[in-house]
Ligand SMILES: NC(=O)C1=CN([C@@H]2O[C@H](COP(=O)(O)OP(=O)(O)OC[C@H]3O[C@@H](n4cnc5c(N)ncnc54)[C@H](O)[C@@H]3O)[C@@H](O)[C@H]2O)[C@@H](O)CC1
């Protein structure tokens with residue numbers, strides 16, 4: 285699913301209005317009806333107090349139109365208009381008149397108004413600001429927002445949590461609604477997925493308001509959300525007359541005294557992801573450990589307790605490099621020597637990234653289409669410090685552009701970058717923040733490249749499978765007890781899940797988050 289900017293959403297609105305020959309009011313009515321249906325299916329007329337806080341723009345208009353539908357279906361509502369400006373939108377005013385026609389009188393709120401009492405069991409509809417927010421809300425509006433946040437009532441945000449910008453991090457962290465649920469029109473917003481702004485969105489769902497399908501399909505976006513549908517498009521089925529050679533040979537280079545477990549995890553994950561053959565290249569102290577731990581993996585050795593040279597007499601399809609490798613001087617030299625001679629695509633992780641960060645001139649020897657999988661600290665060493673999430677994304681984009689490589693920015697929503705575009709993953713959970721989780725990911729990605737997936741596909745698919753496996757495994761372990769080995773064990777289930785038919789849903793909108 286594509287992730288549009290605010291400007292693109294406005295463009296889609298205008299395009300749709302012209303093409304479908306409808307009024308903007310009709311589009312607002314669609315939006316409000318969708319939200320109403322969503323609520324009505326779940327609430328079934330329950331006598332719960334619903335407080336609707338509406339701004340004076342089109343987001344407020346959505347809220348006012350929703351209030352009318354709720355009223356007409358017998359819900360107990362209170363409507364507040366937060367008058368943060370005199371520039372009320374046309375469609376807001378139209379809907380306000382319709383509400384007044386039904387003898388519903390909103391409570392107007394300004395800087396001097398008292399804050400209404402809200403019971404923890406009530407429901408709040410947040411329609412104060414939408415994607416039109418262009419500056420930090422005034423202090424008195426921020427106060428209302430804080431009042432709602434501390435009420436303990438369930439907050440349903442219309443389109444986006446009020447106070448959250450679509451393309452920057454909020455300056456005043458207290459002036460943003462913390463939404464329990466966001467109903468986003470047509471497309472999700474990038475800010476739902478970034479660490480600094482995603483905290484305002486507990487769950488989200490997209491509501492289809494019928495924006496023009498052709499426009500949505502043709503419009504190019506900087507970000508795409510990756511769910512099952514997207515990865516299925518490049519899934520490679522196995523053929524009957526294939527053999528292990530068909531599925532490539534992954535070489536996993538790494539390990540040092542005390543860090544051999546990482547190589548076990550990566551090698552195992554590469555096998556489990558489907559690599560035909562896997563060879564581990566480790567220092568001698570890892571030989572018996574590897575051979576005992578994974579009988580399916582072949583082992584080559586160099587150096588005693590750390591790798592001193594990377595030379596081999598075999599032809600791997602792809603090389604995963606850096607896991608538990610350490611930063612011994614001899615290893616650093618070995619890597620430099622190897623990079624100068626190597627032509628194969630690489631999956632670079634952990635100590636390989638740390639070594640490269642310190643010797644940026646060696647970056648020139650990274651082959652195009654290689655994949656780098658840094659965690660936040662490694663990323664910082666690679667691209668330098670950033671002031672916020674948006675600057676981080678920009679720095680990564682520039683780096684991938686310059687070096688022609690794929691960078692996997694690991695996080696709650698891992699984002700894979702290549703050729704100026706970011707692919708946002710939707711699987712995974714906090715249980716996966718555990719030792720060796722990244723080693724497993726490196727193995728999965730390496731194993732996919734071995735089988736013929738392109739670097740970009742392997743990174744996107746690998747991140748998806750890794751997260752999905754974590755989601756399936758956590759059902760049995762709980763967050764705390766989930767360990768990297770569980771993620772590797774779950775890889776098979778994650779593949780099987782690709783072909784599970786989703787269960788029937790009560791409504792027709794797309795769901796995620
Ligand atoms: N454009 C359309 O056709 C549709 C728009 N929809 C709704 O419209 C929303 C966007 O509406 P608007 O563009 O009217 O914008 P908003 O309703 O988000 O904001 C209203 C206006 O307030 C002003 N403003 C921004 N920041 C402010 C601040 N800090 N203090 C005071 N005033 C501020 C801006 O001039 C802005 O246009 C979407 O989020 C969505 O909810 C939906 O009805 C679907 C259709």
Ligand SMILES: [K+]
Nearest residue numbers: 410413444446
């Ligand atoms: K809102």
